[in-house]
Amino acid sequence: MTIKNHILLITLFSVLFSVTSCNEKPAAIVQEVQDTVKTIVEDEKPKSIDPASIKIEKALLYDEHTLEDTYPYKDTTRVFQWDKIRKGLAFVDSIHNESSSWAVLQNYKNLNGEAPLVKNYKRNAYTRIADSLGVERYQSVPLFSINDSTQAEFYGRDGWLVRYIKEEGTFDKITTISLAGEWLVPKKYVKQLSDTVIFNNAIFVDVTNQNITTLERTDTAWLVRSMNPATTGRHNPPHMQETPTGIFILQEKKAKMIYLVDGSSEVGGFAPYASRFTNGAYIHGIPVNAPGTQMIEYSASLGTTPRSHMCVRNATSHAKFVYGWAPTLATLVFVID
Structure with missing residues (x-):
């Protein structure tokens, strides 16, 4: 409940006790207070938002390796699932209507x-x-x-x-x-999280279509900032795991995320511009295997089939964009299927 409504309730109850102590039509006053309290409580309930009402506009901040809404892949087509993305954005907008x-x-x-x-x-x-x-x-x-x-x-x-x-x-x-x-x-x-946190940045990772899009909230619409191919986690025991679906908070960033050779303590290389959202799952650039040190921009495997250990692999320049654009503890990562 908002501070304003807290104050209003306190004032109402103060008036109630003051009036009833003077025997001035307490039943009517009680009913009036109950009606007011009911109105306040109803106002505090989260207001459902119709996903169809979510306005999305394209205003790319990163425009390399950009995909279309629908694009060919082998003998089929792949898509950005805007219906699911709208549902996620409706959830984010509903958060801003709550005092939770x-x-x-x-x-x-x-x-x-x-x-x-x-x-x-x-x-x-x-x-x-x-x-x-x-x-x-x-x-x-x-x-x-x-x-x-x-x-x-x-x-x-x-x-x-x-x-x-x-x-x-x-x-x-x-x-x-x-x-x-x-x-x-x-x-x-x-x-x-901070009481003042506002989720203006959202990232959607699609494990079915192997793509990623970033969106930014404004007063009038959600702006698409990038639409790119990605590679997600593969189910392949004992070391490789799927990227889990769900809604996560972007938790931390590393300019270089060091990884180990599977099953050992030996350094296997690094992944640039890594942004972690769950467990050891990062959104990062193309891995550089040891002893290499030179960053790699792109891989032909991006946007094809799951092949990482849980992470979301991107073109390195796109990972760098996400790294700089998305604030920690204030960015939501939606992993959808």
């Missing part, structure tokens, strides 16, 4: 502690523990039922955008975008 607080779940490389076992778990194709929905324990965050804080029900992904409700003892109460209901999460895994 937002947060991001964080546990990169288990830095905030390994999540406890969930009630129902299994070992996946990578021999790692995962919950019943397939989310791995490693680098994830435990989600406890509000009725049982002794054992977690599910894992929340590192980087998930969540709605922050309130503090409850050693837990924070949240709601997620993908799981219904309210959840309790140990405080150490929850980073509250």
